[in-house]
Amino acid sequence: MFTGLVEGMGTVRSTSRGLHVGTGLAGLRVGDSLAVDGTCLTVAGLDAECARFDLSTETLGRTIAGSYRPGTNVNLERPLAAEGRFHGHFVSGHVDCVGSIRRVTGASGTGFEIAYPAEYDPLVVDRGSIAVSGISLTIVRAGKGTFTVALVPETLRRTTAAGWRPGDSVNIEFDMLGRYLARWRDLGAGEARLKEYLEKPGNSVR
Numbered sequence: 001m002f003t004g005l006v007e008g009m010g011t012v013r014s015t016s017r018g019l020h021v022g023t024g025l026a027g028l029r030v031g032d033s034l035a036v037d038g039t040c041l042t043v044a045g046l047d048a049e050c051a052r053f054d055l056s057t058e059t060l061g062r063t064i065a066g067s068y069r070p071g072t073n074v075n076l077e078r079p080l081a082a083e084g085r086f087h088g089h090f091v092s093g094h095v096d097c098v099g100s101i102r103r104v105t106g107a108s109g110t111g112f113e114i115a116y117p118a119e120y121d122p123l124v125v126d127r128g129s130i131a132v133s134g135i136s137l138t139i140v141r142a143g144k145g146t147f148t149v150a151l152v153p154e155t156l157r158r159t160t161a162a163g164w165r166p167g168d169s170v171n172i173e174f175d176m177l178g179r180y181l182a183r184w185r186d187l188g189a190g191e192a193r194l195k196e197y198l199e200k201p202g203n204s205v206r
Helices: 057-062 118-123 153-158 176-198
Strands: 008-014 019-022 033-036 039-046 051-053 073-077 097-105 111-115 129-132 135-142 146-150 169-174
Touching (some): 033 051, 129 146
Antiparallel strands (some): 008 073, 019 051, 033 039, 033 073, 039 051, 111 146, 129 169, 135 146
């Protein structure tokens, strides 16, 4: 479990035979989880400079990991310790989809309009939580297939967001509570349809 409060930035060193990232984080061990741009990955190897991660087909298809190149900066966060103080919001590290920066606003580039697949509209609400490339943010305004967020200077300083430009791709994880509420809604609708079907003459299950 993560919180979306980025701990530091790393740099992709290589994408040959896995993803190699210079993390600068002390105390990492093989088998540890680490959120890389909001994607929960497992440390598969370590050397003096890099942590190595294996990437599954699912991860490559659902996140921006397939677009990484040597020199790409990434956001990093270690899992929340059980005794730690909770900030941000509940972030699982299971990315839902890839979005894109549509517009950068504000004199110092503190506002962003981000587009995403419209099928996820039910999970996006005004003042709701969202993780964008691992950064816990609050939605300022929800639209159809877009939402806007505003970042404070401290967040821009500590994360890759300062370099976001229109057309850039970002990982998106929608709020975990919203996921479950949407699922319950879908199940409720399915239950209602089943009840309607069974109440029709000749359709009852004996």
